[in-house]
Amino acid sequence: MAVRAALLVEELQRKRPLVHCITNYVTANDCANILLAIGASPIMADDPEETGEIAASASALVLNMGTPSRRKLEAMVRAGKSANEAGIPVILDPVGAGASCLRREMAAQIIREVKVDILRGNVSEISFAAGLDFCEKGVDVSEADQGRDRTEAALAAAERLGCTVAVTGSVDVVTDGSRVIRIHGGTPLMARVTGTGCMTSVLSGAFAGAGKDPLTAVSAALAAMGIAGELAFEKAGHIGCGSFHMALLDAVGNLNEKIIRERAKIEER
Numbered sequence: 567m568a569v570r571a572a573l574l575v576e577e578l579q580r581k582r583p584l585v586h587c588i589t590n591y592v593t594a595n596d597c598a599n600i601l602l603a604i605g606a607s608p609i610m611a612d613d614p615e616e617t618g619e620i621a622a623s624a625s626a627l628v629l630n631m632g633t634p635s636r637r638k639l640e641a642m643v644r645a646g647k648s649a650n651e652a653g654i655p656v657i658l659d660p661v662g663a664g665a666s667c668l669r670r671e672m673a674a675q676i677i678r679e680v681k682v683d684i685l686r687g688n689v690s691e692i693s694f695a696a697g698l699d700f701c702e703k704g705v706d707v708s709e710a711d712q713g714r715d716r717t718e719a720a721l722a723a724a725e726r727l728g729c730t731v732a733v734t735g736s737v738d739v740v741t742d743g744s745r746v747i748r749i750h751g752g753t754p755l756m757a758r759v760t761g762t763g764c765m766t767s768v769l770s771g772a773f774a775g776a777g778k779d780p781l782t783a784v785s786a787a788l789a790a791m792g793i794a795g796e797l798a799f800e801k802a803g804h805i806g807c808g809s810f811h812m813a814l815l816d817a818v819g820n821l822n823e824k825i826i827r828e829r830a831k832i833e834e835r
């Protein structure tokens with residue numbers, strides 16, 4: 567898997583996939599920059615008047631529920647249907663999925679009307695999507711969920727939704743319902759900078775847009791992000807969160823096939 571992930575980086579950099587993101591206003595800029603850094607091409611577009619058209623010309627679509635609205639929901643459903651018709655992968659990041667009625671309705675409607683290929687979230691969000699949990703607070707992992715089993719949540723969500731699921735955290739877990747892959751690495755500082763999860767979702771979009779298999783695509787994205795987190799920590803971890811944030815973007819921009827082949831810690835059982 568580490569070798570395939572490494573080769574996928576080269577393929578991504580050759581193909582330069584266009585990734586259409588309908589995302590939140592908190593981390594949109596970081597998501598666009600991380601896509602450019604890895605070698606993909608971002609487009610942020612969230613008006614329902616254009617999202618169907620933009621998705622049809624993209625290589626992947628990423629739907630992030632971070633700052634929701636009815637209008638954004640309409641934009642996402644239109645884009646999602648268009649992506650499904652065009653046969654491009656759809657990634658859903660159900661940010662704070664259980665935290666409000668609007669978010670619950672939004673997640674339910676997207677899952678009902680759009681075929682999602684990859685669901686990526688933290689353990690609270692994925693537990694909600696899997697039906698294991700019925701309320702959430704905020705966008706970070708709740709205290710009650712800190713000890714929750716990521717593998718159990720990932721498998722339950724994959725079974726319920728019939729798609730590939732990634733639950734991120736200290737160790738990331740990815741499953742398509744039968745294979746289970748764990749990606750080690752990263753640093754706890756990644757949870758102290760907002761948007762590192764959103765960035766893994768758009769990177770998953772970039773890898774899925776460059777290859778065909780969602781399981782390999784997300785595993786490659788998470789391995790890349792973990793390695794970048796470690797390299798950034800070595801460079802700037804001792805300075806603080808702000809410098810680490812910038813170093814993370816630098817590190818993603820310097821990733822290549824060799825670094826990923828040597829450093830990826832991907833384990834399958």
Ligand SMILES: Nc1ncnc2c1ncn2[C@@H]1O[C@H](COP(=O)(O)OP(=O)(O)OP(=O)(O)O)[C@@H](O)[C@H]1O
Nearest residue numbers: 688734735736752753754756757760761762763764
């Ligand atoms: N304790 C940790 N040790 C190592 N890596 C971590 C740790 N916590 C998070 N990460 C990494 O940080 C990235 C984001 O994961 P996280 O689960 O924090 O996403 P999130 O909660 O959706 O974040 P956000 O909502 O801020 O975008 C992943 O690459 C994950 O592996």
Ligand SMILES: Cc1ncsc1CCO
Nearest residue numbers: 590592632633661705761
């Ligand atoms: C802090 C925050 N609030 C809504 S979206 C977001 C970014 C990370 O999910």
Ligand SMILES: [Mg+2]
Nearest residue numbers: 661688763764
């Ligand atoms: Mg998140």
